[in-house]
Structure formats: C-alpha cells, structure tokens
Amino acid sequence: MSDxxxxxxxxxxxxxxxxxxxxxxxxxxxxxxDDAQDLVQEVLLRVRRGxxxxxxxxxxGWLSRITTxxxxxxxxxxxxxxxxxxxxxxxxxxxxxxxxxxxLATRQLPDHVQxxxxxxxxxxxAAVVLCDVAGLSYQEISEALDVPVGTVRSRxxxxxxxxxxxxx
Amino acid sequence: MIEHLGDRISALLDGELTLAESAVARSHxxxxxxxxxxxxxxDQVRGWVRALPPxxxxxxxxPLAAAQRRRAPFAAVAAAAxxxxxxxxxxxxxxxxxxxxxxxxxxxxHATSGANTDPVGQVSPVAVPxxxxx
Numbered sequence: 001m002s003d004x005x006x007x008x009x010x011x012x013x014x015x016x017x018x019x020x021x022x023x024x025x026x027x028x029x030x031x032x033x034d035d036a037q038d039l040v041q042e043v044l045l046r047v048r049r050g051x052x053x054x055x056x057x058x059x060x061g062w063l064s065r066i067t068t069x070x071x072x073x074x075x076x077x078x079x080x081x082x083x084x085x086x087x088x089x090x091x092x093x094x095x096x097x098x099x100x101x102x103x104l105a106t107r108q109l110p111d112h113v114q115x116x117x118x119x120x121x122x123x124x125x126a127a128v129v130l131c132d133v134a135g136l137s138y139q140e141i142s143e144a145l146d147v148p149v150g151t152v153r154s155r156x157x158x159x160x161x162x163x164x165x166x167x168x
Numbered sequence: 169m170i171e172h173l174g175d176r177i178s179a180l181l182d183g184e185l186t187l188a189e190s191a192v193a194r195s196h197x198x199x200x201x202x203x204x205x206x207x208x209x210x211d212q213v214r215g216w217v218r219a220l221p222p223x224x225x226x227x228x229x230x231p232l233a234a235a236q237r238r239r240a241p242f243a244a245v246a247a248a249a250x251x252x253x254x255x256x257x258x259x260x261x262x263x264x265x266x267x268x269x270x271x272x273x274x275x276x277x278h279a280t281s282g283a284n285t286d287p288v289g290q291v292s293p294v295a296v297p298x299x300x301x302x
Contacts, residue, residue, distance in 0.1 A: 012231060040225070041231075108216045110221060113216045128217060133218075137184070153184065157177065160210050163213045
C-alpha cells in the first residue's frame with residue numbers, strides 16, 4: 001500500500017463522500033431531521049478531531065461508531081435534564097392513517113418501521129440500526145458499543161422481537 | 169427437552185454463526201416448528217428495517233462550525249439577560265429608599281424606558297420547519 005493510500009481523508013472529503021450515509025444513520029437513530037442535522041454536525045466535529053489518528057480501514061465502521069457514541073452521549077445528556085427530553089417521537093412520526101391490513105402482511109411503510117425503531121430502548125435501537133441500516137458486522141458493532149459480541153447478538157435479536165411486536 | 173435457538177436465529181440470518189454452529193442450528197430448525205416460525209418472523213422484520221431507504225439531508229452535509237451554532241442562541245439569551253439586569257438596576261436603585269414602593273413612579277419609569285430597551289426583541293425567534301419525509 002502506498003503512502004498516498006494511507007493518508008486519511010480530509011474533514012470536507014468525509015462530509016462529501018459519507019454525508020448521506022452519516023445522515024441516514026443519524027436520522028434512523030433520532031427520527032427527526034433537526035436532531036439528525038445536529039447529530040451529523042457533532043459527528044463531523046469529532047471526525048475532525050479524530051482524523052489525524054484514523055487508521056485506514058472501514059470508514060463506515062469508524063463513522064458509525066462516532067455517530068452512535070455521539071447519539072448515546074446526547075441521550076444520556078438529555079436524561080440528566082428531564083426538562084429537555086427527546087420530543088415524543090412516536091406521535092410526531094406516526095402517520096395519521098394506518099395502511100390496509102393486507103399490505104401489512106407482506107410489507108411495512110417506512111414511517112411505521114421508523115416509528116417502531118424509535119420506540120426501542122436506546123441500546124437495542126443502536127444495535128439494530130448499526131446492523132441493519134449501517135450494515136456493520138457484529139464484531140464492528142461490538143467495538144462501536146464497547147460490549148461483547150454476545151451482547152450485540154442478544155440486543156439485535158431482542159430489538160427485532162420488539163419491532164415485530166410493535167408492527168404486528 | 170430441545171433448547172430453542174433464541175438469539176442464534178438473528179445470528180444465523182446475519183451470517184454471524186460459525187460453520188459448525190450454523191450446521192447445528194439448521195439441524196435443529198429442520199425439526200422444530202417453533203424455531204421455524206421464529207426464523208420466518210425475524211427474517212421478515214429484519215427485511216423491513218433493511219428496506220428502509222437512505223435519507224437525503226434537507227441541505228448538503230457541510231461541516232459547519234457547530235460550536236458556533238450552539239453558542240449563538242446562548243449568546244443572544246445572555247445579552248438579553250444582561251439588558252434586563254441593566255434596566256432593573258437603573259429602575260430599582262432609586263426606589264430603595266422609600267419603604268413602600270411608589271407604584272406610579274415605577275409604572276411611569278417602565279413605560280418611558282421600555283420603548284428603547286426591549287430585551288425580548290433582541291432575541292430572534294427562529295422557526296425551524298420540520299419535515300418528516302424520509
């Protein structure tokens with residue numbers, strides 16, 4: 001591998017190349033465009049600080065780890081300040097009219113799935129989003145969340161079970 | 169008593185079991201209707217999440233000075249608070265001598281000074297349109 005290939009990308013390059021990926025993960029975690037935008041900006045600040053030490057590898061994995069940590073930090077911060085909770089996600093996202101039952105049998109509207117994701121406990125939500133939205137392996141999720149792989153497996157399966165109940 | 173697969177079902181779907189684990193799981197599945205149903209249901213919900221479309225940001229993702237964006241509202245509030253404090257100091261200081269506040273004087277002072285020191289007006293309310301289109 002040449003020196004050029006090992007050079008970390010610039011802050012702007014990360015934003016340009018991975019902006020949509022970052023935003024998608026942020027939106028699936030938060031459920032709101034304004035929260036997702038704030039989260040992405042926080043992630044980019046952390047990216048700028050971390051880029052000098054970035055080792056070539058899975059950029060998506062690295063960005064997902066930063067995004068999830070920033071998200072969980074924000075969740076913890078808001079929990080310490082009960083007057084500033086996350087908005088009532090489900091009420092804001094849930095569409096007013098549910099789809100016909102026959103449609104539910106084979107597929108789900110994205111808004112309903114997103115709404116159910118937002119109702120998951122934070123740890124389960126992070127594991128499911130990192131697996132099924134960001135496409136990370138269990139090992140990468142384990143490193144991102146700093147928990148054993150067995151815990152990742154349990155959270156993903158439990159999260160999916162809860163989603164199934166919510167969407168039944 | 170057969171031990172059901174539990175969270176190994178998700179791991180199987182995600183390709184996260186070793187070859188040996190996978191073989192054991194499939195062998196169990198072949199004879200366990202409970203785990204077959206669990207596998208099908210888990211696969212369905214996994215597919216729903218994976219089918220969620222990518223989300224385009226309303227505006228291009230550009231590294232803004234996020235710290236500035238966060239400080240700006242605080243600075244405006246701090247400035248407004250300072251303005252209120254200044255007005256209160258000016259208005260209340262002469263009122264400290266009489267035991268009973270002279271209400272009429274306070275009302276008059278407030279009316280005359282309020283016109284050019286409107287602390288609320290210094291805070292620009294920002295209406296953020298919220299869109300839920302994924």
